[in-house]
Amino acid sequence: MKPEHIHIICYSPTGGTLTAARAVASRYQGAIVTETDITSPSFSAAETTIPDADLVILGTPVYEATVPRPAVERLRQLSCSSTPAVTLVSYGQIDFGSALIDLEQIAAAMGLIPILSVAAPAEHSLSTEQAPLGRGRPDEHDRYNLAHLSPPASPTPVDRQLLPSLLPRGSARVLTRVPRRDLQLCTSCGLCAQRCPTAAIDISTLAIDSSKCLRCFACVKACPEQARSISYTIPILVRWFFHRYHEKERTPICYLPAGSTLKDLPTWLL
Numbered sequence: 001m002k003p004e005h006i007h008i009i010c011y012s013p014t015g016g017t018l019t020a021a022r023a024v025a026s027r028y029q030g031a032i033v034t035e036t037d038i039t040s041p042s043f044s045a046a047e048t049t050i051p052d053a054d055l056v057i058l059g060t061p062v063y064e065a066t067v068p069r070p071a072v073e074r075l076r077q078l079s080c081s082s083t084p085a086v087t088l089v090s091y092g093q094i095d096f097g098s099a100l101i102d103l104e105q106i107a108a109a110m111g112l113i114p115i116l117s118v119a120a121p122a123e124h125s126l127s128t129e130q131a132p133l134g135r136g137r138p139d140e141h142d143r144y145n146l147a148h149l150s151p152p153a154s155p156t157p158v159d160r161q162l163l164p165s166l167l168p169r170g171s172a173r174v175l176t177r178v179p180r181r182d183l184q185l186c187t188s189c190g191l192c193a194q195r196c197p198t199a200a201i202d203i204s205t206l207a208i209d210s211s212k213c214l215r216c217f218a219c220v221k222a223c224p225e226q227a228r229s230i231s232y233t234i235p236i237l238v239r240w241f242f243h244r245y246h247e248k249e250r251t252p253i254c255y256l257p258a259g260s261t262l263k264d265l266p267t268w269l270l
Helices: 016-025 068-074 099-109 140-147 162-164 171-175 190-193 220-222 235-246
Strands: 005-010 033-035 055-061 084-091 113-121 253-255
Touching: 005 016, 016 055, 016 068, 016 084, 016 113, 016 140, 055 068, 068 099, 068 220, 084 099, 099 113, 113 140, 190 220
Parallel strands: 005 033, 005 055, 055 084, 084 113
Antiparallel strands: 113 253
16 A cells, blocks of 8 residues: 555655655655654754655755764654654765664654665865756655665665775865855845755855855755855865766665665665
8 A cells, every 4th residue: 555645754854855855755655755854953842743645755964974963863753653764965966874774773762664775966065166066956856766766776875985085074064164255245044044954144144154154056956046155175175076976976865774675665765
């Protein structure tokens, strides 16, 4: 029996993860789809009710090979009642590291039952026209593939690729500066502050607290006037590194959660 009610719980500062989660949900035509957005720093678990559903899709992006800290903190405040769950991470076309395994563990701690894990390519948060990586993803082709996933062939991997694993923790801060604001273009609309997942942008002055800034660049993507921009500390290194992965073929792929087998999957899932 296919799910009649799907609930998406998502942390998605730039929208890529939510797009991917909605694409997975679209597989089950006719199902009611509801959403809980935990991206905003004003999110309150005490004011949030997770509805009873037949399936939960739990989604976050990958930051430096794992689940971003704000997402972990907010998800740990939620509890669910033994609902089957698809855990989904979107990653910037390089590697998803330990994020899927980490998210499976978080889901289990929330009371969910992970039944499928999905890794979806997305635009890298540091991507620019000068150093593109996954621009515009998940695109229409990705969304189609996410809605028509093939049965998983292997367990969720735990090994990271060598090159990404050599990058230090905090590499986004090392490779980029706090997003700059062009005062001639800025209209002081405050949208960047509203979209910041860590409240790093002062709503009055629009100044950024560098100690809070994750370098997710949601503010850059949100600005309608393109008044904020990404600036690399070592441009030639970023361009070289991104070029290594720009042409690599990445497609959405699903895995069996740790400890599961194909026999454990509900017949309606895929």
